[in-house]
Amino acid sequence: MAAPVALDAMGGDHAPHEIVAGAVTAVREHGVPVVLVGAPRPLAEALAAHDATREIPIVRAEEALAMHEGALASLRRPRSSIAVACHLVRRGDACAVVSAGSTAGIVATARLRLRGQQGVLRPAIAVALPTRPRPTVLLDAGANAEVKPEMLLQFAHLGTAYAESALHVENPRVGLLTIGSEAEKGDKVVKRAHELLAAAPSLDFAGNVEGHDLLTGKVDVVVTDGFTGNVALKTMEGAVRYAFGELRATVESGPLSRLGALLQRSKIRRLRHRLDPDAYGGAVLLGLNGTVVIAHGAARAGSIAAACALAATLAAARTVARTGERVAAAGRSHRLW
């Protein structure tokens, strides 16, 4: 039987109860083995309430990073639940880490405990956007507010390995996010990154893409710095929420329209769910010696379970090994790192 997913039970706005509930859903509905990491007593009580004491083991971690705590806290708390979860992966007792804690805290702790893969300049956060027929990988979604052109090139390799291994995309097309389709558009870093990407032998570089291309499926992997990527991702989430809000206000005005709304409510709810970032399981931290999935801080049981399923998929797909191989091969060919 596969090693379990190490789930940080203390991270997230709704920890530990929604996290434990998510673990139960992951085990019972997704068939994903999970070990909960955190304070034993409250976790044992929560598991008992689900009558799941025998299904899900608990690994003790007395400390936890608060949601507002950033990178430094991970140094002050070597025994935090996220640090212990990383340790389990390092020892091979778990196949992946899942946490809904503070992103800065997770990134810092995971970098410290799992270390970057050989040649990786910086790990990047990748998110799979709900495009059709297949998702689009956007990275970096927030790990590195400032980047060098070489990092953007590496992100292209990390995202390509993710798309190939976990999303089963053959020869993923890579786009560079900027403010115009011409090669010279953007700031200095982006212009240089464009040159590096265009010269990369092992990438299918499709050139520049713009904000309105993110959800059209024009490319399979969108590369950008963590500042722009984070703003774009949150802008996208906000715009979809806004569109649905305006829509509800519109369709529910007037008797005939209300009838129409009634006829569609369930479908619209399903669509909303599909477009809800929580539904697609969370962000993946690529470039470390271990699989790390970052769930939404506000994640409830359903999205925690989805994050555990995503983590198990990545582990089974050997995504970590594939990113490592790609970065190593690219390093040899580019002579950049």
Added chain:
Amino acid sequence: MAAPVALDAMGGDHAPHEIVAGAVTAVREHGVPVVLVGAPRPLAEALAAHDATREIPIVRAEEALAMHEGALASLRRPRSSIAVACHLVRRGDACAVVSAGSTAGIVATARLRLRGQQGVLRPAIAVALPTRPRPTVLLDAGANAEVKPEMLLQFAHLGTAYAESALHVENPRVGLLTIGSEAEKGDKVVKRAHELLAAAPSLDFAGNVEGHDLLTGKVDVVVTDGFTGNVALKTMEGAVRYAFGELRATVESGPLSRLGALLQRSKIRRLRHRLDPDAYGGAVLLGLNGTVVIAHGAARAGSIAAACALAATLAAARTVARTGERVAAAGRSHRLW
């Protein structure tokens, strides 16, 4: 009678016919006087087709900037339609410039012909987002891919003057777009800009905002660099388009749903239109000695007319004077420029 709007008849994907049609709509439906700038013969023919020869004068400009031409072309073409339009404003023969040409070309030409206002480090492109109850001003939406902290501070003043004068917002609340609500979030430029904004006596600085705040009306003015702003704006447009596309696919599947969709089609179309960036008239180039409105390159008659109406509103609201006064006063108090 007010000076007319100088409309660049040669700029845009659908020039000159949709531009001329837009001029006719602006004059007849919005009561905004317009003068067309461009090649006399085709414009005269187009006006004749609308039976509008006597309503709309033509100012000759033999050259035009192609849509793919950027900043340098404005130097090579001193008699381009956009350059001549700027000249009319400079001479006081027009109250504002409207163009659907290439943004880079418009910005470069306008900076060259109208010059920046006293103390303005860089002009910025401002867009009014369709939030309720009042629009939210986002700037810079693309004029400056790279900025200094002092420029972001100036953008806050430019956007505040725009919101006060043209959108009638009292004491506009200003937000700084970044990747977290805490003051220390973001890159070096943003962190320093946060300090400058927090220390500015004549601004109502509400702190950091994130991508998902852009359409909630949380603040009245959102300040960011032209790279992030452009990506965010286009991401927003793409996400709204995507949400409506997914929605149509959803509501039109299944007989009952189709009926529901039927009942709402017209309303949904109206909502779509309201959220369509074309509908809100275009972007405003702030910080120059003259009013410049940049219409969408793909703009058709309706949005060209809306852009002319917006330009007339800005001219009547003395937005240029208000931005100048604010920047001058801020320069005295901040001692930064």
